[in-house]
Amino acid sequence: MALISCPECNAEISNQANACPKCAYPIKNSSAKVKVTEVQFTKKKLKIHRTIALTMFYLGLFSLPLMSILEGNGYGDSYFILLLSILWIILPISIIYLLILRILIWWNHA
Numbered sequence: 001m002a003l004i005s006c007p008e009c010n011a012e013i014s015n016q017a018n019a020c021p022k023c024a025y026p027i028k029n030s031s032a033k034v035k036v037t038e039v040q041f042t043k044k045k046l047k048i049h050r051t052i053a054l055t056m057f058y059l060g061l062f063s064l065p066l067m068s069i070l071e072g073n074g075y076g077d078s079y080f081i082l083l084l085s086i087l088w089i090i091l092p093i094s095i096i097y098l099l100i101l102r103i104l105i106w107w108n109h110a
C-alpha cells in the first residue's frame with residue numbers, strides 16, 4: 001500500500017482506495033477497468049487477424065496439391081488453375097501476416 005495525492009483535491013490517500021475519502025474522486029477502478037478492456041479488445045482483434053491469416057495460409061497450402069491434381073486431369077488451362085495460382089501467392093503473404101501478428105502479440109506482452 002502506498003500513499004498518493006488525489007488529482008482533484010491533493011489530499012493524501014491510499015492507492016488501494018476506490019475513491020478519495022475527501023472529495024469522492026474515483027481513483028483505482030476507473031483507470032484499471034479501462035486498461036483491462038483495452039487488453040481484451042486487443043486480444044480479440046489479434047484473434048480475428050490470426051484466424052484470417054491462418055485461413056489464408058491453409059488455402060495457400062492446399063492450393064498446391066490441388067493444382068497438380070487438376071493439371072494431371074487435363075484441367076491445366078481452366079479458371080481453377082488461375083484461382084489456385086492466386087491462392088498460391090496468398091501463402092507467402094499469410095506467412096508474413098502471421099509473423100507480424102506474432103511480433104504484435106510479443107509487443108503487447110512485453
Ligand SMILES: [Zn+2]
Pocket residue numbers: 006007008009010011020021022023024025
Ligand atoms: Zn480528493
